[in-house]
Amino acid sequence: MIKKEMIAMLLAGGQGSRLGVLTSKMAKPAVSFGGKYRIIDFPLSNCINSGIDTVGVLTQYQPLRLNTHIGIGIPWDLDRNIGGVTVLPPYEKSENSEWYTGTANAIYQNIDYMETYNPDYVLILSGDHIYKMDYEVMLDYHKANNAEVTIAVMPVPMEEAKRFGIMIADENGKITEFEEKPEHPRSNLASMGIYIFNWKTLKEALITMADQPALDFGKHVIPYCHKNGAPLYAYEFNGYWKDVGTLESYWQANMELIDIVPEFNLYEEYWKIYTKSDTLPPQYFSNDSVIERSIVGEGSEIYGKVYNSVIGCGVVIEKDAVVRDSIIMNETHIGSGTECNKAIIAESVTIGSGCSIGVGHEAENETSPKIYNSGLVTIGEKTDIPDGVTVGKNTVIFGHTEASDYENGRLDSGRTLVKAGDWE
Amino acid sequence: MRAIGIVLAGGNSSHRMKELGIRRAVAAMPIAGSYRSIDFVLSNMSNSHIQKVGVFTQYNAGSLGEHLSSSKWWDFGRKQGGLFVFTPTVTAENNYWYRGTADAIYQNLSFLRNSHEPYVVIASGDCVYKIDFNKLLEYHIDKKADITVVCKDADDISGLDRFGTVRMNEDYRIEEFEEKPVVAKSSTISCGIYVVRRRALIEMIEKCAEEDRYDFVRDVLIRFKDIKRIYGYKIRDYWRNIASVDDYYATNMDFLKPEVRNFFFKQYPDIYSKVDDLPPAKYNMGAVVHNSLIASGTIVNGTVENSVVFRETYIGNNCTIKNSIVLNDVYIGDNTHIENCIVESHGTIKPNSFFKGEDGIRIVIENNDRFVI
Numbered sequence A: 001m002i003k004k005e006m007i008a009m010l011l012a013g014g015q016g017s018r019l020g021v022l023t024s025k026m027a028k029p030a031v032s033f034g035g036k037y038r039i040i041d042f043p044l045s046n047c048i049n050s051g052i053d054t055v056g057v058l059t060q061y062q063p064l065r066l067n068t069h070i071g072i073g074i075p076w077d078l079d080r081n082i083g084g085v086t087v088l089p090p091y092e093k094s095e096n097s098e099w100y101t102g103t104a105n106a107i108y109q110n111i112d113y114m115e116t117y118n119p120d121y122v123l124i125l126s127g128d129h130i131y132k133m134d135y136e137v138m139l140d141y142h143k144a145n146n147a148e149v150t151i152a153v154m155p156v157p158m159e160e161a162k163r164f165g166i167m168i169a170d171e172n173g174k175i176t177e178f179e180e181k182p183e184h185p186r187s188n189l190a191s192m193g194i195y196i197f198n199w200k201t202l203k204e205a206l207i208t209m210a211d212q213p214a215l216d217f218g219k220h221v222i223p224y225c226h227k228n229g230a231p232l233y234a235y236e237f238n239g240y241w242k243d244v245g246t247l248e249s250y251w252q253a254n255m256e257l258i259d260i261v262p263e264f265n266l267y268e269e270y271w272k273i274y275t276k277s278d279t280l281p282p283q284y285f286s287n288d289s290v291i292e293r294s295i296v297g298e299g300s301e302i303y304g305k306v307y308n309s310v311i312g313c314g315v316v317i318e319k320d321a322v323v324r325d326s327i328i329m330n331e332t333h334i335g336s337g338t339e340c341n342k343a344i345i346a347e348s349v350t351i352g353s354g355c356s357i358g359v360g361h362e363a364e365n366e367t368s369p370k371i372y373n374s375g376l377v378t379i380g381e382k383t384d385i386p387d388g389v390t391v392g393k394n395t396v397i398f399g400h401t402e403a404s405d406y407e408n409g410r411l412d413s414g415r416t417l418v419k420a421g422d423w424e
Numbered sequence B: 001m002r003a004i005g006i007v008l009a010g011g012n013s014s015h016r017m018k019e020l021g022i023r024r025a026v027a028a029m030p031i032a033g034s035y036r037s038i039d040f041v042l043s044n045m046s047n048s049h050i051q052k053v054g055v056f057t058q059y060n061a062g063s064l065g066e067h068l069s070s071s072k073w074w075d076f077g078r079k080q081g082g083l084f085v086f087t088p089t090v091t092a093e094n095n096y097w098y099r100g101t102a103d104a105i106y107q108n109l110s111f112l113r114n115s116h117e118p119y120v121v122i123a124s125g126d127c128v129y130k131i132d133f134n135k136l137l138e139y140h141i142d143k144k145a146d147i148t149v150v151c152k153d154a155d156d157i158s159g160l161d162r163f164g165t166v167r168m169n170e171d172y173r174i175e176e177f178e179e180k181p182v183v184a185k186s187s188t189i190s191c192g193i194y195v196v197r198r199r200a201l202i203e204m205i206e207k208c209a210e211e212d213r214y215d216f217v218r219d220v221l222i223r224f225k226d227i228k229r230i231y232g233y234k235i236r237d238y239w240r241n242i243a244s245v246d247d248y249y250a251t252n253m254d255f256l257k258p259e260v261r262n263f264f265f266k267q268y269p270d271i272y273s274k275v276d277d278l279p280p281a282k283y284n285m286g287a288v289v290h291n292s293l294i295a296s297g298t299i300v301n302g303t304v305e306n307s308v309v310f311r312e313t314y315i316g317n318n319c320t321i322k323n324s325i326v327l328n329d330v331y332i333g334d335n336t337h338i339e340n341c342i343v344e345s346h347g348t349i350k351p352n353s354f355f356k357g358e359d360g361i362r363i364v365i366e367n368n369d370r371f372v373i
Helices: A017-023 A041-049 A064-070 A103-108 A111-116 A135-144 A158-163 A199-208 A217-227 A247-256 B037-047 B062-067 B101-107 B109-113 B133-142 B198-210 B216-224 B245-254 B258-266
Strands: A006-011 A054-058 A084-088 A121-126 A129-131 A149-155 A165-169 A175-180 A189-198 A232-236 A241-243 A283-285 A290-292 A294-296 A305-307 A322-324 A339-341 A343-345 A377-379 A395-398 A416-418 B003-008 B052-056 B082-086 B119-124 B127-129 B147-153 B164-168 B174-179 B188-197 B230-234 B239-241 B281-283 B288-290 B292-294 B303-305 B320-322 B337-339 B341-343 B354-356 B362-364
Touching: A006 A041, A006 A103, A006 A135, A017 A247, A017 A377, A017 A395, A041 A121, A041 A129, A064 A084, A103 A111, A103 A121, A103 A199, A103 A217, A111 A199, A121 A135, A121 A199, A135 A149, A135 A189, A135 A232, A149 A165, A149 A217, A165 A232, A175 A217, A175 A232, A189 A199, A189 A217, A199 A217, A217 A232, A241 A247, A247 A343, A290 A294, A290 B288, A294 A305, A339 A343, B003 B037, B003 B101, B003 B109, B003 B133, B037 B052, B037 B119, B037 B127, B052 B101, B101 B109, B101 B198, B101 B216, B109 B198, B119 B133, B119 B198, B127 B188, B133 B147, B133 B188, B133 B230, B147 B164, B147 B216, B164 B230, B174 B216, B174 B230, B188 B198, B188 B216, B188 B239, B198 B216, B239 B245, B245 B341, B288 B292, B292 B303, B337 B341, B341 B354, B354 B362
Parallel strands: A006 A054, A006 A121, A054 A084, A149 A232, A290 A305, A305 A322, A322 A339, A343 A377, A377 A395, A395 A416, B003 B052, B003 B119, B052 B082, B147 B230, B288 B303, B303 B320, B320 B337, B337 B354, B341 B362
Antiparallel strands: A121 A189, A129 A241, A149 A189, A165 A175, A165 A189, A283 B292, A294 B281, B119 B188, B127 B239, B147 B188, B164 B174, B164 B188
């Protein structure tokens, strides 16, 4: 018989629309982070480091990049004879075929997968946060309290509490009440979207609530369990945990990695973050290069100047190029003499020579000011930018652009340049 | 691929590798920041679709064994074939170490007997190169050779006494073979890579063993050269063997040249190695890096010039590393000057140290206490 004490279900189907063009061709968990990683590497590494070797990854939105990244789980040691990683997309059924309509609905549709492993506990994770957490300690807490549901929470500043699901717990950690995005929060313990369920409790709840449209953990399943008197506990987490849901917070979290002693330390020996790395060679710096306060991934070649930046793998920065306060993802090429300021440049982008990116005054973005702000320039994957153009702030560029797309060689601050259409 | 692979990785050249040879077999020597020398032959075999490879180890195989602990990095973890490591074992018939390369093969003759592939590629584990063994095998069959030896014209005719040299006729048949000659008659050197029919190899190795002969070059190639058809296959691409500290230093420094990096890192196919899952390299305020290779997991606070820095090294404030090779996991304290050196792995160098190779490369082995915050 197959038996796993705890298995994990990782929700990785979300688009993460506030990341703009970064998620136009991939789900948010597949977005690069910290030079060589992708966001999903953090929960996956946490799983294996916590001794969880069975992980179902639920995908829906643009799954190709995620699928190729996860493969059979080799980088995380999740290639197992029994268990390991399984990608679980929505599938057609003889009746009632549907997409994953909510977080809990996605789990509901995979009851058979979970049943295979006869778990005592099921850990629910989301694939869009940056943190290191030992789920085994959380499980110990869950067991010690005889809880049926344990929710990981973290204290947030009171004024921000209204953006989260807030748990109100007694001195033993037992949850007495909860509020979803309350106007006047009565506690600052925010749910992190990480739950441990007794499998029986979860299964019963999912089956009973199956007909609820857009079945959601926070809105439906947790309240249902609470109403039925299941003991709910809050597990307080005080480490680094970052939601990288907006471009601004994504940029900020990357920039924190270059501090002298970063709050989120990737250099720890005993809690490694694993990722699929295609590139092995060391990085090369030429005689004219300048590098300061930056991290650089494998196989990159730096001939220009790099300040305060996060550089991925296989990136080439040509001579006399200047990169400042920017994130440059894998396999991107920055031409000679090009200047990049406060830019997020996705994978496999080619920027010509003599360009000025991220210059000029601030102006509100014309199409999506809620997404493209904070003075950032965002450039989507596989974009081409011709030689000698000037690009302002709060701009977004995506697709194969040509000199004729830039009026007088300029893309003013706040402009959006997205060349639609499929890949050539 | 119709061949199996044999990698001779038992070599002890500790006297020529000086202190670097104490720690590990030559095949496990770190190369180019992220690799070990055996990665090149294993990647070449894997990329040529050789599926079954035996690695013969003997001398100081600990470090090598760690590196080979999983065969998945070179894609040998398959049902058909696989990566097999053969260390000397005592059996009912034999209680010797490997007394030579031919003896190593003899002691593991069942590996050859139990294979069905008609050919064997034999290569040593201490060379840095890229080759398609399919082309070599094609050539071998074309020439109707019994043994084909990969050769290269030496760029530099001094120091040929480290190699075997060959002289060929106009049809590339080898007429003369000298092992480590004092005065070489030819500047074409053998690269230590051979292809031979499996049954013929078994026969020759058995004959050797009967006569108590143990060395593949001396007792097979040289003795049989007139009765067997031995051909040379010339390569023109990069090939270098790590026979001495100077070779080792020069090989690593070669990777600072764009054409060498381009050949190994960018041109198809790739060279594989064990993946270490280290974070990106980090450059703090005050870091200066010129014409150098830096591997992942390294933290740089000082100056690095014309050097190769391996993984997980820490370079303190105000340090200068010049014309040097720093191996894995070295901690270099502040205000240290290192010039013309090879710093041995896992070392800890105190602040304010000064190391300089005056005439030649100096090997630095410093094992001070390391305090980790």
